[in-house]
Amino acid sequence: MLKAKTVQLLVLAAGLGLSALLSWKLQHDQELYIDARFQHESQLQAEALHREIQVSLESLYSLSALLTDKSAPSRAEFHFTARQVINRHPGVQALEWIPRVKLAKKSDLEEQQKQRYPGFTFTELDKNNNLQPVEERPEYFPVYFVEPLIGNENAFGFDLASNPVRLSALNNARDNASPSASAPLSLVQGNSQSSGILAFLPHYQGMPVTLDARRENLQGFVLGVFYIDEIFDISSMPSIASNIQFRLTDITTEPEEAPFFISQPLAPYTLADDYSKTQLLPLIWGRQWVIESIPTQGYIDSKQAPYAGIILLVGITFTLLTNLYIYLLSKRTRLIEREVKSRTAELNEMNRKLQQIARIDELTSLYNRRGFEEFYAREWQRAVRNKTTISVIIFDVDHFKRFNDKYGHLAGDHCLEAVASILSRHAKRPGDLVARLGGEEFVVLLTDTENPQTVAEDCRHGVACMKLRHEDSPVADIVTISAGFTSISPEAGIPRDLALEQADKALYMAKESGRNRVIRYHNEHQPVTRIISNPGIQD
């Protein structure tokens, strides 16, 4: 049987272990769910952003339709169409016409614009990022028409060939005869903190197919200007963008480029960087962008359900309560066991006393017949083993019925107590036993005794010396006793009752021959018993 403490420990270990395991599993599943949900939402936002960029860039095609079969759009045509396009595409910051201007034509074109916009000139940025008139070079790509002009004044007349990033995008578009976007850059419009991108659609005279022909026949570009933050805002889904930070990086040329755009979730926020995800956007007019999404801690917390903690708490509480219950149960069991033990001990003690009482004569406190027989049986066996002698003396109060009749039953009891006391006084060696066989009959058992007749005679004499009056006795006017005894060396096979029978026979002879005497049993073949004492009437 397992001990209660071991059971408690096992229950504690199993309960806490299971609770922790269940709680961990719930937490783990929940994290997987949050991760999947976050990935899904990040992807939705990335797709929406890409769609918006595409739509915005596609707007350039509407404008380029003006240029079919023309070397350049008229101002009125350009502004009318561009305004309509911008109205439909709020993500477009500006639409521009960028003609290719050879040095020889520069002054003419500047002059034409000056008639409408005095002070117009082709410009470029100096080292301090201040606009200044362009230096002389073989050809220019100035912003010649811009819609809307308001807000884009700085760009008006700006020569895109003066800047390597813009020039690279221009050349790329020209050589590939395909739409091309610039790397994210800081716009000369300068009215936003955000980076912008320029998207170019090349326009040729005719349809040149070779590289040389494209370079030769290039007329100019339709240019779209876009602010990333505005496009992002238009595409953003509030529930997502307010909880997730998005970072855009252009890795077309440098894989480790720093982000050019970082969205701002609703403040205040802390980012849960562990959940960060990165995905490639499809190519955007020749540019390869990467979008990284990082959730805020608030986003993670809002998706966290407290089940894992609750399960752990409930598990621990349940385990502790179960343990407490087992403890109380085992304590109660121990109490009951202790109680049972103590009751059993009491019962055993009572039993022992009862058994003792069953062997004791109530009147004289001597052993009764049962007590005597048990003692006698043990002593008989001992004498057989040790080859020693065993002597039995049986006493009987003479004419006791008459005593009772004369002096009453109570006096009879006192008489018996007195006789018992006399017998006990004379048979007091450790192996001796005095018992009351019943009525007025007593027995004395002596082990390994040389002279039982002396003890018998002393007893008889002692009773006579009490001089207890017995006026109705024919033997004497005092109480007297008769005794018969025998001594035997028991051997295996001899019946145990033999000594008692012999002593009884001797007693019978003592009575027959006048009472108040001690007679020894002689032997089987000589039934005549030997008179040991015959003291006469008075001792």
Ligand SMILES: Nc1nc2c(ncn2[C@@H]2O[C@H](COP(=O)(O)OP(=O)(O)OP(=O)(O)O)[C@@H](O)[C@H]2O)c(=O)[nH]1
């Ligand atoms: N007072 C008293 N009397 C008892 C007790 N036990 C037995 N007796 C009485 O003892 C008497 C014994 O009588 P009997 O068996 O005739 O023996 P007896 O009168 O002594 O005659 P003998 O043995 O021949 O001398 C009976 O009257 C019993 O009632 C006892 O415990 N107390």
